[in-house]
Amino acid sequence: MISFENFGDLHGLDIGAFAPKPTSIEGDQQEAAIVLWSSPDGRMETGVWECTPGRFTADRSDNAEICHLLSGRVTLHNGDGSAREIGAGEMFVLPLGWRGEWTIHEQTRKIYTMVAGGV
Known part of the structure; x- marks a missing residue:
């Protein structure tokens, strides 16, 4: 039997306290995260x-x-100089x-x- 986890609505999930973003290069960025599952x-x-x-x-x-x-709007800037704006509801992959x-x-x-390399 395969079991599964249900985490409910992730929009309002408490993910913990915000802390300074270590790789921030512009703005006073703060981030928070919670791991829901790991292999x-x-x-x-x-x-x-x-x-x-x-x-x-x-x-x-x-x-x-x-x-x-889930919410927000970002622009991803690729190493080759191209960029793409992405908004709430969109999915993407960083290979x-x-x-x-x-x-x-x-x-x-x-x-x-x-997903770790070599999988």
Whole structure:
């Protein structure tokens, strides 16, 4: 038998206290997150993350990330100079090896799944 977890409405889920975003390069960004599930081998993790407006760097050299924005609006700046705006209700993937920057235009909450490289 396969069991499952139901976390209910993730829009209002308490994800804990906000703290300064370590990779922030613009704005006084604060972030909070909660892990909802992780695989027994630690190679996959799903959770909810929220961040205040500003800009930060991101490096997916060791894992890929699948994201679904629950609220907010961001622009992803790829390492090649291209950019894409993404809003609430949209889903996207940051593939293994992606590097770039996020601009958070308004407080943003996402569901994420991280998958370690080599899976």
